[in-house]
Amino acid sequence: MFNLNASMRYWLYPFPTDMRKGFYTLSGLVTERMGQDVRSGDVFIFLNRHCTSMKALHMEHGGLVIYYMKLEKGNFALPPLDEKGKTHPFSWQKLMLMVQGIDAEKCHYKKRWKSA
Structure with missing residues (x-):
């Protein structure tokens, strides 16, 4: 049932999030604080204060x-x-990279073609 892939758009919430939050409160953050529509099919990423937990x-x-x-x-x-x-x-x-524990800052990206 894991249905995330490279063709989706991802959004990172820039503030620490209480990981006890569930569907409704995270949806509220998406709508009120991020200015996005949770029904858009985009993926919204939340991290806790210590960056030890992640919710998408x-x-x-x-x-x-x-x-x-x-x-x-x-x-x-x-x-x-x-x-x-x-x-x-x-x-x-x-x-x-983040999930696998690789620091994206230290990665060197080679040139690749991207669709507009």
């Missing part, structure tokens, strides 16, 4: 799904954030 909220065909990852050791490396308080577009590649 996504609307699938049957309803809302939360993917939750809690690290036993270490923490997620955050990408650089440009402006305080602004929702940041995020890529599938950066999400996969």
